[in-house]
Each structure stands twice: as C-alpha cells, then as structure tokens.
Amino acid sequence: MGTALVPLGHYQAHKRVWRRLVQTARLCCGVPDYDNYVRHMLEKHPEREPMDYPTFFRERQEARFGGKGGFRCC
C-alpha cells in the first residue's frame, strides 16, 4: 500500500481544482479566464491579434465599472 505509485490523475485533479478556484476568484472580480479568451480568438478570429494580458485586464476592469455592470447587491 505505502509503496504504491500515486496515480497520474491524482495531481491533475489537484491542479484542476486549483485552476477552477482561481477562475472563480477572478470571475468574482469581473475578469474571465484569459487562456479561454486567447483560445477563442485563435480558433474563431485568427486574423485578429488577441490582447495581451495587461490590456485584457484593463479592458475587463473598464467594462465591469463602466456603467453596464457594477451592480452589487444589497
């Protein structure tokens, strides 16, 4: 038992959970997943240059408080 190898999926599960937590925390601040954005741009709009992360972050910050969103509950 003690010498059994840790299955490969063991660490992947940890990483996945951690990644989901980071995604949640970022989304709570109005910043969606950047990797997902880049993948989307490369797949669907290869002719356009994706924003780099700082630009993406600023764009999202402006969008969250720029009038459309910014609603917080009581």
Next chain:
Amino acid sequence: MKGFSKIAWAALALLGALCLGTIALRRGESINALWIVAAAVSIYLVAYRFYGKFIADRVMGLDPTRATPAVLRNDGLDFVPTNRHVLFGHHFAAIAGAGPLVGPVLAAQMGYLPGTLWLIAGVVLAGAVQDFMVLVVSSRRDGRSLGDLVREEMGNTPGTIALFGAFLIMIIILAVLAMIVVKALQGSPWGMFTVIATVPIAIFMGIYMRFIRPGRIGEISVVGVVLLLAAIWFGGQVAASPTWGPAFTFTGTQITWMLIGYGFIAAVLPVWLLLAPRDYLSTFLKIGTIVALAIGIVIVMPQLRMPALTQFTDGTGPVWKGDMFPFLFITIACGAVSGFHALIASGTTPKLLANERDARYIGYGGMLMESFVAIMAMVAASIIDPGVYFAMNSPAAIIGTDAASVAQVVSGWGFVVSPDVLTATAKEIGESSILSRAGGAPTLAVGIAQILHSVLPSANMMAFWYHFAILFEALFILTAVDAGTRAGRFMLQDLLGNFVPVMRRTESWGPNLIATAGCVALWGYFLYQGVTDPLGGINMLWPLFGIANQMLAGIALMLCTVVLFKMKKERYAWVSIVPTAWLLVCTVSAGWIKIFDADPGVGFLAQANKYRAAISAGELIAPSKDIGAMQQVMINNYVNAGLTALFLFVVLAVLVYSIRAIVRARASTARTDREAPYVALTPEQQAAQP
C-alpha cells in the same frame, strides 16, 4: 439504486421536519443553533431536488440541447461559457451583500422563530424561484436586462416605469447601506481608523495592478488582506492613544459628510485606482468571512439565548415599529426574496451560462446559499445576550443614554441585564459604548466576534474580531456605495439624456460631474435624514428599503408570470403567481401603513403631523434641539411618504400592465412570447461543455 436514493431523500425531509418541529415546540428553554442550521439545510436540499427540478423540467422546460447566449455569442469577454461551479461562485459573490446579514439581525427583535420560518419558506417558494426564472427568461432572450425584458414582453411604458423604479431602489439602498456604516463607525476611533486605512491600501493595490505587475490580482490581494489585518491591529493602538484616539472619533453627522464627499470622489476617479482594488479586497474578505462563520457555527455549536418569540411580535418593538404582518416580511428582504437579484440574474450571469441545465444550480441554488447566510446572521444575532441586543439596537429616545438607565429599561422588558454587563461588553470589544448602535452591523459583529473568538480563543482577541467583522461589513458596503454611485450616475445620465441630449456623453467631464453630484445628493439626502432621525433612522429607512426591494421582486415575478402565460404554460403559472401575490399584499399593505397609520412611530404622515403640531405650538420634541431640526424631521417624513406613494404607484402600474398582457396572451391561441429562436448545440459544442 433509485429506491435507495428515494429513501435517502425521504430521510432528509424527515430530518428537516424533525428539526423544525424541535425549533417550534421547545419553548421556554434555549436550543442549540445547529437545530436551525440543520432544519434550513435539509429543507433547502429537498426543495432544490424536488421543487427546483419541477420548475426546471415542467415549468420552464429547460433544454440541455439548446445553445445559450454564452455559446452563441461567445467572445471570450462578456459572453463566455463558464464551468457551473465557477459561475455559481461568481453569481453568489454578486448577490450576497449586507442585506442578508442585516435584515435578520433587525428581525430578531421578534425572536428568532418568525424570521427563521420566513427565511426558509420565503426562499424556497419566492426568492429562489424568482432568481431561477429570471435567469432562464433572460438567458433565452440573449441575456437581456430586466428593464429590457419588461419592455419587450409588456410594452414600453411599463419598461420605463420598471427602470425608474430600479433607480429609486438604488438610491434607497445606497442611503441605507451608508447609514449602517455611519452607525457602526460613529464614536468608534478604532473602526474609523481601519476603514480609512483601506483607502491607501486599495490605492497601493490599484497602482501595483496597473503598473508594477499588471492584472496580478491574487498576489496583491493576499498582500492587501495582510495589510488590512495589520490595520485592524494598529487601529487598536490608535484608539488607545490619548492623542490619536480623539482625532479619529467623529459624530454621525461628520461621518455622513465625509461619506458623501468620499462617494463623490470615488465615483469620478478612474476605476483602477480605488474602486476596482477595493472591490477585489471586499469580495475575497466577504467570501472568506462567510465560510469562516459557517465553520465557526458548526464547531462552536452555540446556544440561542434570544427567545423564540418576544413580546414585540405585537408591533411595539424598539428596533422598528410595526406588526409582524406585513413588516417582518419587508424587514427580511434579502435572504428570503430580493428583487435586486433580478438585476444580477438578468445581468452578467446569463451571459456566462454554458448550458440551460445549469440554471437550476446557479439560480435556485445560489439563492438558497444566500438564504443560508441570512440564517447564520440570525444565529449570530440570537446567541448574544438579549439584554445586550436590545441595548445595542434601541434608539436613545426610548432607552436613555447611560448604562444604568438603559439596563433598567431593557430589564423592564424582561431581558434582564445589568449596567456592568453593558460596560463590560463595550470594553471587551474595544469600544467606548455599545448603547443605541442601531443598524444591525455592530450587533452582527458582536455575534461574529463571539463565534470566532470561541473557535480561536486567546486573550484580548475579542476586540480584534469585533473590528474585523465591522471592517468586513464596512468594506463591502462602501464598495457597493462606490459602484452603486457610478452605476446610478450612468442611469441618471441616461434618464436626463432624454431631455438634454448632451447629458448622455459619459466621457465628458461636465455631464459626468453633474450626474455624479446629482446621484450623491439624492442618496446623501436620505442618509443625512436617517442619521439625524430622532428614532435612530432604521425605523425610517429600512422599511423604505424593504418595500422597494420587495417591490422590484414583485415586478420581476410579474414578468415571469406574463412570460408563462405568453408561453401558453398557464397551468404552471401558480409557481410565480403565489409569490407575486404574497409580495404585492406585503408591499402594498406595508406601504399603505407606512403612509397613513395613525401611530407616529409607524406612519410617515402621522409623524410629520405630530412635528407640525408641536412646531406651531412652539414645543420641542426631544432629542431635537431647535425648531429648525424639527422642521427638517417634518419635511423628511413628507418626502418619505411621497416616495412610498411613488413605490406603490410603480408596483400597481406594472400590475395593471401585467394583467393586460396576460389577458392578451390568453386571447391568442399561439405562443406570443419573444423568446430568441431555438438553436441546437452542435455535437462539438456539447462535448466541449466546460
């Protein structure tokens, strides 16, 4: 397997019923808080499994093969198919705020039983239903907002009325929230210092995220939280200092003016500098504290010391006046049913929904979670000594201003407390006094501090936890005030733009400053009148807030009802009609009573007339110091009566338009709703569900 799961669900339902029975039947002896928590959780789970599923399958007819706006309009920015657990976290963080924490604390004056029952029944049958249905309705209409949805399904006029109603609610919410902060910070140098310290901390974080390491939210938030904890510790030293302590001691009126100035500046500054970093900090602190509180309650298993029912169920309570019906049901708005959620469920969340079948988990489940937060707030308010609770929450005009007289009055109500206990509690939490600290936040902070202190006992840490809890509330309330002022400014610019087109230009400084000043002046007015109100302000503003919030919920549920009729699903329309009817009965009767009741403690007009009569007779009503202050109280009451009448007009107008829309829908033989056309998910999209 299927049979087993049925048995398990039946057992859970039985457990819920057993816990509820225990809560309801054990009178005259204190019970453990876990009974309430267990009853709530098991009923939530059963409701989610059965009623939520019924709404998903039968009423709304959720279709997992249907492409959501997030899939159809995926842009990686606003429209992103998002993992359901991630989206749940986002949605919960957006809906949970001060409302579910403060409402139950105020309702605890009637005992924990009425509030708890309303929280559980309200969320299952009304609140979660509203959030869930609005989410689905919006998701099937390109993720449009509540105002647009009402406009599309019911017509332009009700759409504009609903938007106008939403703006009024926002003003009242901002004023009430700001008042909670003022009440918590007045005469408290420790609290004041820590709250002021959040400004430079947030600015530091903002500069770091903008220029030093752009967009690194995680690392700088950790630094921010550590700095905050250091600020709380240092605040204790500041408050104890003979020179700095008085320098950070302010009266309520002073803090009001500071907040008004601050709200204006924060709303016109670039968002990255102050607003955004504070938002991150407050979100993380909020979630962290809620989780810590839940763990704390389970570990400590505190006894409830508040009786199940107090004599104040008759409507004579010192915290707020009014009978259980309808005032309990508007005092606890968030946590049972909150109209504000309809704005979130038709805002960012539907644009992130990866698949329709997730809507039950996020809409219905997210609201159940908020209700659980409200249950914890009820527990936190009920575990503290009832004598201390009433000393903290009753206005000075009723109980007096020194510990001896307060103890005498409160003990006279049957909640025996000695002056020593009151001063010792104040000393323990590092404050000069705990008397008449209305607003709910300080009471909740004492409850949270007691729970966290029992989990991590160490000498003199009670005061630290108390100020931690105050900071946690003040931080996210102030963030809501900043963000709300900004959002209100855009709404106002849009409204004014109908008359003066130049006001629409959101980038130019003139219209920006005018609209911000207008917005701040509106909530600032209500804040000021609340802070200077002789009866403590809560009695005046909280019902306005509750009526406004429940009114918005009524509008959202009327929209859902209209949509059901237009979809030709009228046989299921009772699902939204039942909560709509209840909310309308509550808000309309509460509004009517608040305007016309003859008791000056309850009715706005009666209060105004009482002051008018006293002014013409030249008598002073304590604690007003001159005739000018009394005239102000009189005018405030007329304004509040007018505002309540406006709320009633909004809700009744939307009711009339809903009935008209329903009659038309019934006359038609085909579906008339404006659902976006069905687009099937491609097999690849189905496989790629996050």
